[in-house]
Amino acid sequence: MNLKYKFPENFWWGSAVSATQIEGASKEDGKGLNIWDYWYEKEPYRFFEGIGPEITSDFYHRYKEDIKLMKEIGHNSFRFSISWSRLIPNGNGNLNEKAIDFYNDLINELLKNDIEPFINLYHFDMPLELQNKGGFENRDVVDAYTEYAKTCFKLFGDRVKRWFTFNEPIVPVEGGYLYDFHYPNVVDFKRAVQVAYNTVIANAKAIKEFKKLNIKKGKIGIILNLTPSYPRSNNPADLKAANIADLFFNRSFLDPTVKGEYPKELIELIKSNNLLPIVFDGDKDLIKNNTVDFLGINYYQPRRVKAKACMPNPESPLLPDDFFDNYEMPGRKMNVYRGWEIYEKGIYDIAINLKENYNNIESYISENGMGVQNEERFIKDGIIQDDYRIDFIREHLIWLHKAIEEGCNVKGYHMWTFIDNWSWTNAYKNRYGFIQLDLKTQKRIFKKSAYWIKEVAKNNGFN
Template structure:
């Protein structure tokens, strides 16, 4: 086939997932409890169809078969995460040898199949005992995380060369401390800010530990869900609203991770509203020294905002939404299953921003994807005809290609996700995979998009 959109030599084609969402074996192999295991045991009604994280997609037992399927559809890279509560049950102390054995086998199997493992250390899955000490509100938990990170580098750094400290660190802040969709279900602006701050301190300290250990050819980064904030209009009030949204949801992690310091504007807003975190002397230097080598970008949808229609209730908890309202643009293209707008150009805008304002840091699309409910509707001749997913990926890749042509330093594209996985409170409601998973039997089957991506990967373009 002739290739119109050719990607740079060595482009990373693959997918991403996380431990809690695919491993299963939640109470096996010596694993400790994390906050998801606990929350599900307390409030199963808050999870779609009351499906919890115990068995999820059974990767713990089926990883060999899954890695063969990855190879078959042309993956040359795959991002996974290590479960802190599996590796170090309770979050501190002795390393669980069964977990070391499991992760060694997975890493070796990937490498044997010419798939480079990208390993992320934290994907929303705080060990329960550490959450009970305050989670990311606690500076002691930050220290425990750094010890865990060092263990991972020591155990697996001889083979794993791409490391990431956190996936979407803004999400536990939003979910756990502002909007009540993650445990511990707190609504408190000041505590949210403290959690965000300690997360970036933990990140920077882990980066320092990584550089001290000095892994040959190793790179360390962070995965951020960057959501461009588009104003309703060019009116100064709308522009200001978009800037606020950008500061809270993007730059709060992007600036310290890539530039080594917080945006002054954000500090001023928090100061004005008495929401500044508790800091320690020397933290500024820690952040400066914790700048990343590489940035993973998760992009699903844009954020459209406008100036507030009403003043916030002065007695309500401090929220980012005090400064903007969400705006529903007429005629926007929607993924109606997820309630998300599809705006492919967003991927280009993010990349250009990284090029112009963040030193054109080496980056890649670490997640992009389309969740659809009841995909069985689209089965023809025993195969899910997910043309909507192929279109979604193709149109995003065109914009990524354009950004690369214009000099952006983007090195790869990973779909969320390889096979249908368990999605937190949504459980198996929306399916995202190239490969479908039967929740009962755990049987895997290719969707049409799996064959499509195989061709793209083989041709390094389409």
């Protein structure tokens, strides 16, 4: 079949989920509390329509039928995360046998259906007991994470070849320590820098353990939400502002995990604002010698930046926004439900940047997606006619195809997500799935996009 947009052989078609957002069973079978369980108990009003993580998509009980649906829509790979507090209820110490059984069964079921499991170890869900000890501000928690990672490699590494240390590690930093949209709701730039730095240390330590185990054909990476920073203009002030945003939100994790060192400019910026983290002897070599094998890229929207219009209030806490203003480009294409710009070329720009500046590291699109509110409006003949989602994916894939044609080392495309899932404080406000979840009955119903992606995956491309 001669297709205009044909993808390389063995391209990964699939989707991504996280434990807290899909498993449900948040207090069943010995699972310990994580920060989401706790925060929801404490402040349920912070969550859209007061919906918490107890049930979500009930994947914990329905994974077998869900895996059949994934296979039916053409998945050959699937990324999920392990719930640290399900596997090790206190964060360190005793293992939960029921959790081991669940993840073993899940992995085996995926393999039985010819779907390669990609495992991510951490997706925003710190065990509560460890958060009470300071979370990633505390190096003891870094060691507990390393032990947890090692445990997972040993339990599941005989079957799982693709591993990730973290998903979007900048987000708990932004949400938990800068902008108050994740627990522990701290607003403190210095503490945020410490958490970010210790996460990089945790990543390096996990990779070191992974290498020791010598998993056959195994690779370990990290998933970063890379958000290209586009300046408003070529004015030097705008260029400088965009560069600072890029240093804070992209290169703070991209450089140390891929190149093994921080950008000098970022160190200078942190230093000149008295934000330097506490560093241990040997850290520099640890980061240098334990870089990732490959990269997951989450891309939803660009970041557009301009120079500050006004001086920041000297009385308010220092934040990254003190160095730049966000810029709303006139005429931009929008996902109005999420309030996010749709800019398909961004996916190409990221791939080219990795090719030109990061040794063309092996990568894949690990998340890309479009959340829409009240999708039931678009039901016709019993099916949600989500042509907007099909257009969104197609346009991004066209740019991704161009990047691959130009030599970018991109191995796959995973969508967020295969079934409508619970989305942190947004709960079920915006739906992202190929498959509709009926919240009342937990029934699963294909959307139009599910039939479309099935054909794309089957043909390894489209016209």
